[in-house]
Amino acid sequence: MSFINYPAREINCKIVYYGPGLCGKTTNLQYIYKKTNPDAKGKMISLATETERTLFFDFLPLSLGEIRGFKTRFHLYTVPGQVFYDASRKLILKGVDGIVFVADSQVERMEANVESIENLKANLVEQGYSLDSIPYVMQYNKRDLPNAAPVDEMRKLLNPNGVPEFESIATEGPGVFETLKSVAKLVLVELKKGAGGQ
Amino acid sequence: MSFTQLVLYEEEFKRINDVLTKLYSETNAKVIFLVDRNGQLIANTGETENLDTTSLASLTAGNIAATGSMAKLLGEKEFTIIFHEGYRDNIYISIVGRRVIMVVIFDERSSLGLVRLRAKKAGDDLTAIFDELLRKVDSKTEEGVSPFAEITDDDIDKLFSE
Numbered sequence A: 001m002s003f004i005n006y007p008a009r010e011i012n013c014k015i016v017y018y019g020p021g022l023c024g025k026t027t028n029l030q031y032i033y034k035k036t037n038p039d040a041k042g043k044m045i046s047l048a049t050e051t052e053r054t055l056f057f058d059f060l061p062l063s064l065g066e067i068r069g070f071k072t073r074f075h076l077y078t079v080p081g082q083v084f085y086d087a088s089r090k091l092i093l094k095g096v097d098g099i100v101f102v103a104d105s106q107v108e109r110m111e112a113n114v115e116s117i118e119n120l121k122a123n124l125v126e127q128g129y130s131l132d133s134i135p136y137v138m139q140y141n142k143r144d145l146p147n148a149a150p151v152d153e154m155r156k157l158l159n160p161n162g163v164p165e166f167e168s169i170a171t172e173g174p175g176v177f178e179t180l181k182s183v184a185k186l187v188l189v190e191l192k193k194g195a196g197g198q
Numbered sequence B: 001m002s003f004t005q006l007v008l009y010e011e012e013f014k015r016i017n018d019v020l021t022k023l024y025s026e027t028n029a030k031v032i033f034l035v036d037r038n039g040q041l042i043a044n045t046g047e048t049e050n051l052d053t054t055s056l057a058s059l060t061a062g063n064i065a066a067t068g069s070m071a072k073l074l075g076e077k078e079f080t081i082i083f084h085e086g087y088r089d090n091i092y093i094s095i096v097g098r099r100v101i102m103v104v105i106f107d108e109r110s111s112l113g114l115v116r117l118r119a120k121k122a123g124d125d126l127t128a129i130f131d132e133l134l135r136k137v138d139s140k141t142e143e144g145v146s147p148f149a150e151i152t153d154d155d156i157d158k159l160f161s162e
Helices: A025-035 A085-093 A106-125 A151-158 A176-194 B011-025 B051-071 B114-143 B155-161
Strands: A002-007 A010-018 A045-048 A054-067 A070-078 A098-104 A138-141 A165-168 B007-008 B031-038 B039-048 B081-085 B088-096 B099-106
Touching: A010 A025, A010 A085, A010 A176, A010 B011, A025 A054, A025 A098, A025 A138, A025 A151, A025 B031, A045 B007, A045 B051, A054 A085, A054 B039, A054 B051, A054 B088, A054 B155, A070 A176, A085 B051, A098 A106, A098 A176, A106 A151, A106 B011, A138 A176, A151 A165, A151 B031, A165 A176, A165 B031, A176 B155, B011 B031, B011 B039, B011 B099, B051 B081, B051 B088, B051 B099, B088 B114, B099 B114
Parallel strands: A002 B007, A010 A070, A010 A098, A098 A138, A138 A165
Antiparallel strands: A002 A010, A045 A054, A054 A070, B031 B039, B031 B099, B081 B088, B088 B099
16 A cells, blocks of 8 residues: 655555466566666565565666655565465555456466466455456566467457557566566555545 | 554654754754665765665665564564664664654764763754644545546556556
């Protein structure tokens, strides 16, 4: 849930990157970190195992600019994708303002994608949220791989409600910022609604 | 959104800072900061110049969240205090009013006993301030006073125009 700080004239929002293990959540954050102006970002923190698998979360604070004199800051988090880290995933979803689901386009990972979305839904419900009402976008990652499934098929399986969707190659950049901008925008629109605006 | 949004106003910010400054001088601490349970930094005082307070805030919240889950597994409501002892610096973390986390970083100029004693009193004072703040936020929401009611789609688009 967002935090409006009047003395600092700041608004802080939390965006979580969700998805199955090795789908590219951390890679998304690494790319954003690499390509962002040093003034606009803080340090990226990765709580990872020795083999660079996310253990708890990655964290990247970003500053997007000002709206009506308020600095907009987004805190980007990833969850650990591996199935057995579910307790940690639940914790990271607390207070979330927007979600990016990073789907692995490889055909053999479709089942893992579906399982992860189901897990996301269940964990959100536990926190009193619903995927239908929270700002949420879909990213089809690893589009450059030869075994990538057609987007049409992935849409049918993973995005039946037609939320904003993006094809990406997180290692090289295409789609990464488009995804971030889209979810950030949805979060701000939601904030406006929550504040009584139209 | 189904939860009360955290909003911090100038008046409460000053009162919070007064409590932290008092605690800072009473305990000879190095740094004291307050963090929302979601990892947002609310206020800080002390030697913060070379400290990455944003990262510390996020990690503190993660730490409290993990500890809270451990408590539940043991059938505890929560662990209200966490203490990390280092070679040089120590960190004393306590939950204030169930919503906010207070972090006191101190070295050999202070002691755990002193920090614990003074932090408890400061925690009570902060709880009262945050209770008032939450009441204020709720009533303001009803009146629709938030500045974000006024933002336009243009404002949002401009942010992403580059």
